[in-house]
Amino acid sequence: MDASQVAPHMDPLQVAPLQVACGIIALTILCVVGACGGYLSAIRKNTATLGAPRWSSKAVQCRMMQGVAGAIIIVTLCPVDESLVSKLFSSGQALIKLIALALIGGYAGVTLLEAFAAQYAKRIIDIEDRQKANEEGKKKDLEAIRTAEQILRGLVFTSAQKQAFREAVKEISSSARFEIARRSDEVRRENWDHNKEELERSLFVFQCLVQTDDAKSNHWWYASLGYCLKDKNAPDYQEAAKFLDTAIRLRGPESRSGAQEFNRAFCNIKLWEEQTQGDVRQELEKQINDDLDTAGMFPRYKKIIDTNPTVQDWLRKQKPGPLALRPAKRREVAERSKKPSRRSIAVASRSHLDDQTNSNAA
Numbered sequence: 523m524d525a526s527q528v529a530p531h532m533d534p535l536q537v538a539p540l541q542v543a544c545g546i547i548a549l550t551i552l553c554v555v556g557a558c559g560g561y562l563s564a565i566r567k568n569t570a571t572l573g574a575p576r577w578s579s580k581a582v583q584c585r586m587m588q589g590v591a592g593a594i595i596i597v598t599l600c601p602v603d604e605s606l607v608s609k610l611f612s613s614g615q616a617l618i619k620l621i622a623l624a625l626i627g628g629y630a631g632v633t634l635l636e637a638f639a640a641q642y643a644k645r646i647i648d649i650e651d652r653q654k655a656n657e658e659g660k661k662k663d664l665e666a667i668r669t670a671e672q673i674l675r676g677l678v679f680t681s682a683q684k685q686a687f688r689e690a691v692k693e694i695s696s697s698a699r700f701e702i703a704r705r706s707d708e709v710r711r712e713n714w715d716h717n718k719e720e721l722e723r724s725l726f727v728f729q730c731l732v733q734t735d736d737a738k739s740n741h742w743w744y745a746s747l748g749y750c751l752k753d754k755n756a757p758d759y760q761e762a763a764k765f766l767d768t769a770i771r772l773r774g775p776e777s778r779s780g781a782q783e784f785n786r787a788f789c790n791i792k793l794w795e796e797q798t799q800g801d802v803r804q805e806l807e808k809q810i811n812d813d814l815d816t817a818g819m820f821p822r823y824k825k826i827i828d829t830n831p832t833v834q835d836w837l838r839k840q841k842p843g844p845l846a847l848r849p850a851k852r853r854e855v856a857e858r859s860k861k862p863s864r865r866s867i868a869v870a871s872r873s874h875l876d877d878q879t880n881s882n883a884a
Contacts, residue, residue, distance in 0.1 A: 551617075552593040552624045559628020560589020585631070592631025593624035595638055663698035666690045670702040674709050674723050684726070691730045699736050702727060707746050718755045725750035732765075741772035745782050752789055763789040780817035784826065787813035791836045810836070 564585035597620070627634060669687050673679060679687070691699065710724040728747040737743050744765045751762035766786040777783055787810045794810065797803040814833070817823040827833050 548597075548620065549594075551620055552597060552627075553590050555621050555624035556590040556593025556628035556631065557586040558589070559593065559625045560586040560631050561628075562625075563589065563629045563631065586628075588631035589628030590631070592629070592634040593627035595634045596623055596627030596630075599638060659695060662690065663694045666694045666698055667701055667705075670705065670727055673727060674705060674720075676720070676723065688730045688733070692734050696736050699731060699734060700740070703731055703740065703743055703746075706731075707742075710746055710750055714749065714753045718753070721750060722754050725754060738772065741769045743769075744772065745769035745785075748782075748789075749785060752785055757792070759789040759792040763793065777816050777819075780820035780823040783813040784817035784823045787817065788830075788832060791832055794836070807840070 561582065564582040666687070669690070673687070691702070706724040706727040709720055713720040713724075725747065728743060728750060731737060731740075731743050732747055748762040748765035748769060751758045751765065763786055766782055766789065770782050770786070773782070790806050790810045790813070794803060794806040797806065814827055818827050
């Protein structure tokens with residue numbers, strides 16, 4: 523019965539000496555047989571080179587020590603059977619197998635030592651390289667965040683420095699990009715209505731961020747860039763609408779606040795005013811109405827739609843019809859259609875009285 527089978531049925535104080543005994547015996551076998559394997563390897567080398575072994579040669583002794591190391595390596599670091607030592611007392615085959623492995627490991631001692639030394643040296647180098655890369659990556663992240671903060675605060679950058687920042691943003695980590703985006707959006711929210719110069723600093727940063735791989739999983743970066751283009755000193759409504767299209771496509775059809783739809787509708791109204799009658803104008807009208815419908819479902823943007831001069835002026839220019847009604851009005855009409863008219867209430871009351879009269883008569 524081996525130590526692993528005895529352990530569940532015996533007192534741990536009794537099992538421990540058995541395990542220690544197995545380990546000592548196995549180590550003794552590995553040392554003795556491994557030394558024999560190393561000696562055989564030395565004999566083969568000496569016979570091949572000199573024709574006869576040199577018994578007192580230090581090289582032979584060195585080979586024997588290397589054989590011991592090789593035997594230990596082959597059983598521990600690259601074990602063929604991990605339970606071989608625990609089966610030592612229960613199976614004669616396990617003992618023979620252990621001796622055979624020790625002999626092979628001893629014979630190939632030098633090769634095993636060199637191979638495992640190279641393997642572990644490579645692991646150590648890889649670990650050091652990863653640590654170095656992580657440190658360099660953190661340094662790049664901090665430098666990019668610091669540069670972004672300087673841009674947002676209004677430090678003057680040359681064209682070359684701006685280009686260097688664009689390239690740096692592509693090489694930093696996702697977490698650093700997200701931090702830069704968060705800070706840029708805070709500046710945009712605080713300044714969109716009254717401080718256009720600071721707003722345009724966020725515009726530049728978001729232009730850099732949407733060129734990175736992370737932009738596809740952060741739709742609001744495109745939305746923030748669209749807001750910046752819409753609200754800057756010289757608005758670019760066409761580009762703003764394009765980036766808002768991308769943001770909504772990446773986000774999906776379900777709106778979370780109505781902000782993206784309202785701002786796209788606003789941009790498209792400005793583009794609609796530049797169009798003559800035609801298919802493009804009609805497509806813009808439909809999209810504007812759809813976006814206003816979606817944005818109007820949220821109380822904040824319902825109020826903005828009802829009070830925004832640009833939106834209200836556009837709604838007044840529309841021809842009468844379902845698409846010409848602003849969202850709040852459309853909902854009002856829909857709710858009114860669900861309520862019964864005075865005439866239908868009167869008819870229903872007379873019918874109810876007739877039913878009561880008939881039932882009383884019966």
